[in-house]
Amino acid sequence: MLAKESYSCDTRCVLSFHHHKLKNSEFHAQARSTMTSSSSVLFFLSLFSVIPLSFSQQTQISSEKQTLLQIKNDWGKSAALASWSNSTFSSYCNWTGVTCSANGLVTQLELQNGYITADVPSSICQLKSLSHPDLYDNKIQANFPQFLSKCTNLQYLDLSYNVFIGELPSDINLVLPNITFLCLSQNNFTGEIPTSIGTMTQLQSLWLDNNLFNGTMPSFISKLTNLQQLALAWNSFIPGPIPEEYGTLIKLTYLFIAAANLEGEIPNSFANLTQSVQFDLSQNSLQGTIPPGIWSFSNLKYLYLYQNNLSGEITINNPFGAKSLVHIDLTKNQLIGPMPESFGTLQNLSILFLSENKFSGEIPAGIGLLPKLTYMRLFDNNLTGILPPELGKHSPLLNLNVFNNMLSGEIPANICYHGSFTELILSNNRLTGSIPKSLSQCPHLFYLEVANNQLIGEVPSGLWQMQNLTMAIMSNNKLSGELPSRLPWNLTVLYIANNMFSGIVPTSAGHLHKFKAGSNNFTAIPPGLITGMPQLLTLDLSENNISGEIPASIGSLKSLSMLNLSHNKISGKIPASIGSMPLAILDLSSNNLSDNIPSELGNVKFIFLNLSLNDLSGEIPSAIDSKAYDESFMWNLKLCSSISMNGVRMCHRRSNSSHGLRNLFIALGVIVFVVFAITMLCLMRDYRKRKDAFDPIMWKLTSFQRLNFTENSIVRGMTKENLIGTGGAGQVYCVTVDNHAGEVLAVKKIYNKTKLDMKVEYEFESEVKILGSIRHSNIIRLLCCISSPDSKLLVYEYMKNGSLDRWLLEKKRVLVGPAEAPTMSLDWPTRLRIAIGAARGLCYMHHECETPIVHHDIKSSNILLDEEFKAKVADFGLARILMKPGMPETVSALAGSFGYMAPECAYTRKLNEKVDVYSFGVVLLELTTGREAHDGGDHGNLAEWAWWHIKEGSSIHNCIEKGMRGTQCIDEIEVVFKLGIICTSTLPSTRPTMKDVLSILLKYDA
Known part of the structure; x- marks a missing residue:
């Protein structure tokens, strides 16, 4: 899915990783292919087997076989080496991963993906002709094997995708004197890159990316004049x-130096790298312009410069003369200026990513003529003009995303000319005309988003017959016509609000989850809708012309959480079956509903309820006759309440008591009045203090974005019924405000108690300062703050699924969320998505804010989950902003939470962002083990418990939560467990950055 939401920072990072993964594997494969020729080896072996061997040759072959068996034994008899057996009749040269020369000497060991966990054995160097050991993608956790100096013929060494730790040998040039290919990617090597590497002039490939190296960018690598591949990212x-x-x-x-803290400009000397096939300096802080010479690289295929601060115009002479260019990605730079017409010269351009920049002007028409263009993403720019009319006609276009520009004109008629299109995202532009019929010829189209344009006419009928279509977002246009009774079977999301659709609501869509069709001209809800859409979660048909009654069978929608039928012409009774639904939001206002409110509605714990402006009668059922629903029943003249509710009359019951009893009541009333008068004198001062809390004049509202509610709505909603959590300084409420959308908010109330005045004031100002200034999809959104003389309110977006800790530990303790305990446990894919979301939020705080932010209290109860289990970092009461560059990069030590606090919090007041990395590592351990942060048994806490298991050599498999040990994801679960171990290292300097942590997690995101 490539929805607009998916193009927040999150999915773009995943996409970038997959491109790197593909290109890395491509170059690994090329390098390996040049080193091996197994077919020819087998041919010579077959000839050799029929020639009588000399005694010395037989002795030599026997020695090679015994050495291999010794290596197997030293490696702990790994399952990957099962074929290495003395009892097998085939030659050892046919054993898994073994390649021999014509005379039977072992030259290569290729044991990739072998699940080997033990250290590399020194016996490997007894294979005197071994030149090519490849241990890519195992689980080896050890220091760099210095004994390799005894392997005198080594030319190729690949130890990538393991868990090697520690520093590289300072004399690595002596350990590997003849090496030409060295790949140590994706490990945990630390320290500085040894300067002795600069003397290894025979090196052709050097891969040191994705480690924990520090120090300065090694300039001595420039001495490796034979280098063809360099990866330091x-x-x-x-x-x-x-x-x-x-x-x-x-x-x-x-060249691969992404995410390496690069600053300054791209040197003009890089124009000399004319042999470049891939040029990647993405995700750094580079400034200035792109050196003109780069555009003349004739072999260039991949150009990655996204997530930098590059500027200038792409208007140089013949800028894209690179005829072989197949992939250019300038995402997230600050490149300014018109896009060049010379794109038409890029005859092999396949992927064009220029999104999230400040490009202006029109999209060059020549782009539509590119014969191999498959992906074009230009979203979040300032582009004007029309889409190239020929777009899609001359190339096998798969994906087009121009979301959030100022484009006008029509959608190109031949956008799906070749029938291969999968995703079309055109929202937030000024497009006119109709949806082209050619989209009906896109059998693979699964995502369509054209919302917030000026499109007119009917949707092509063939579009509703496309069985691969899963999401269609067309809101806020002028589209018309009727929908078919049966929607595509795989359709899960259909948003068509604010259009001119008419007729009857569709009756069938087997997998539809969200259907928003408000503000159209639909006239009826057929009874078949209920049985034909069994998986509905959200149904919004407000502001239509629907008449008739609500079908009683609506109660069979057992997954529906939001039902909005407001502002229609619906009559009859409210079905009692609604009381059996898991609704959180129910809006039936502004209709012609009559009769009593069913008592069964009291079974539902509504977050928002609106039955106002109907013709309902009788008494409000006692379960919902509450101040929590103070404005839910207004303008029902025949309805009454047992309490004082806004817009509803009180219920008056006729008294049949005797005259004497009435006198008794009068006497009691006099007594009560006297007591009341005395009490009033005593409470007058308290009243004067307390009235300020409810006097709108005394509340000061500071908003951080456009609001659809007032402070009055917030204050009125802070009732006992809406209290969902308590903390050290106040309470948290779930408040439904009285706006048209029935918006649900979380309100954190902080009291100004005398003892805590200074502390609470500081925490309040800290949270407001931070959350009011940052915007990220994985950080809780602060809408406004409200102050009064005796309390302060922070108003957040509401997170339906509460905090992570209660899902992991099945507790009822919540920070912001519903009071019910979870009824299910989280599967691993959901846990991984939560970890990635929280990591993205922290990565933004540490690396992308103008001044880095340290949270100081990361824990599972401060990671909140929305209705789709998207994670957001919350509770910034202890957060601090680091000093700007040039000032001491430290903050004062503050109390955190036991089990999550980094060790340095106990002995120093100079802390940095690595305290958050430690705490996040504990969260990863919680996600993988199912244990609590303080649950370390004899070892104190979870981090110490996990480290002890690793130190003792215990199986990681036994540390994983039992319910997840038998899953297909067990390998990646163990990787995340090990990542938690690394994050909770005692020394802050050995912990990875959150950018590193996020990079590792994204590799396992499906």
Whole structure:
């Protein structure tokens, strides 16, 4: 799915990773293919087997076989080496991963993806002809094997995608004197890259990316004049410029230095790297313009410069003369200026990503003529003009996303000319005309988003017959016509609000979850709707012309949580079956409903209820006759309440008591009046203090975005019935405000108690300062703050699924969320998505804010989940903003939560963002083990317990929560467990950054 929401920071990072993964594997494969020729080896072996062997040759072969068996034994008899057996009749040269020369000597060991966990054994160097050991993607956790110096013929070494730790040998040039290919990617090597690597001039490929290297960017690598592949990406180098000397690496074809804290400009010397096939400096802090010479690289296929601060115009002479260019990605830069017409010269351009920039002007018409264009994403720019009319006609276009620009004109008629289209996202523009009929010829189209434009006419009928269509978002246009009775079977989301659709609401859509069709001209809800859409979660048909009654069978929608039928012409009774539904929001206002309100509605715990402006009668059922629903029943003249409710009369019961009894009541009334008068004198001062809390004049509202409610709505909703949590300084309420949408909010009330005045005031100002200034989809959204003389209110978005801890531990303790305990446990894919979401929020705080933010109290109860289990970091009461560059990068030590606090909190007041990394590591351990942060048994806490298991050599499998041990995801669960171990390292300097943590998690995001 590539919905607009999916193009927040989150999915773009995942997409970027997959591109890197593909290109990394491509180059690994190329490198390996040049080193092996197994078919020819087998041919020579078959010939060799029929020739009588000399005694010395037989002895030599026997020695090789015994060495292999010794290696197997040293490796702990891994299952990957099952074929290595003395009892097998086939030659050892046919054993898994073994390649021999013509005379039977082992030259290569390729044991990739072998699930080997033990250290590399020194016996491997007894294979005297071994030149090519490849241990890619195992689970080896050890220091760099220095004994490899005894492997005298090594030319190729791949230890990537393991868990190697520690520093590289300072004399690595002596350990690997003849190496030409060295790949150590995706490990946990630390420290600085040894300067001795600069003397290994025979190196052709050097892969050190995705480790924990620090120090400055190693300029001495420029001495490796034979280098063809260089990967230094995703390391925590000290922020600084790219060494200009790298421009001397004229044989370089592959450059990968993404996310390496690069600053300054791209050196002009890089124009000398004319052999470049891939050029990747993405996700750094580079400034300035792109050197003109880069556009003349004739072999260039991949250009990644996204997430930088590059500027200038792409208007150089013949800027894209690179005829072989197949992939350009400038996402998230600050490139300004018109897009060049010379894009038409890129005859092999396949993927064009220029999203999230400040591009202006029109999209060059020549882009529509590119013969190999498959992906084009230009969303979040300032583009004007029309979409290229030929777009899609001359290329197998799969994906187009121009969301959030100022484009006008019509959707190109041949957008799906080749029938291969999968995603079309055009929302938030000024497009006119109709949806082209050619979209009906897109059998693979699964996502369509054209909302917030000026489109007219009927949706092509064929579109509603496309069985792969899963999401259709067309709201806020002028589309018309009728919908078919049966919608596509796989359709899960249909948003068509604010259009001119008419007729009867569709009756069948087997997998539809969300149907929003408000503000149209629908006239009826057929009874068949109920049985034909069994998986509905949201149904909004407000502001239509629907008449008739609500079908009684509506109660069979057992998953429906939101029902809005307001502002229609619906009559009859409210079905009692609604009381059996899991509704959170019910809006039936502004209709012609009559008779009594069914008592069964009291069985539902509504977050929002609105039955106003109908013709209801009788008494409000006692279960919902509450101040929590103070404005839910207004303008029902025949309805009454047993309490004083806004817009509803009181119920008056006729008294049949005797005259004497009436006198008794009068006497009692006099007594009560006297007591009341005395009490009033005593309470007058308290009243004067307390009235301020309910006097709108005394409340000061500070908003951080456009609001659809007032402070009065918030204050009125803070009733006992709406209290959902308590904390050290106040309470949390779930408040439904009285706006048209019935918006649900979470309100955190902080009291100004005498003892806590200074502390609470500081926490309040801290939270407001931070949350009011940042915007991220994985950080709780602060809408406004409200102050009065005796209390302060923070108004947040409401998170339906509460806090993570109650889902992991099945508790009823919540921070912001419903009071019920969870009825199900979280599966691993959901846990992983939660971890990624929280990591994105922290990564934004640490690396993307103008001044880095440290949370200081990361824990599972401060990670909140919305209705789709999207994670958001919350509770910034202890957060602090780090000093700006040039000032001491420390903050005062503050109390956190036991089990989550980093060790340095106990002995120093100088802390940095690594305290958040430690706490997040504990959350990862909770997600994988199912244990609480303080549950470490004899070892104190969970982090110490996990470290003890690793130290003792215990199986990680036994540490995983029992319910997840038998799943297909067990490998990635164990990886995340190990990542939690790394994050909770005792020394802050050895912990990864949140950027590193997020990168690792994204690799396992489906």
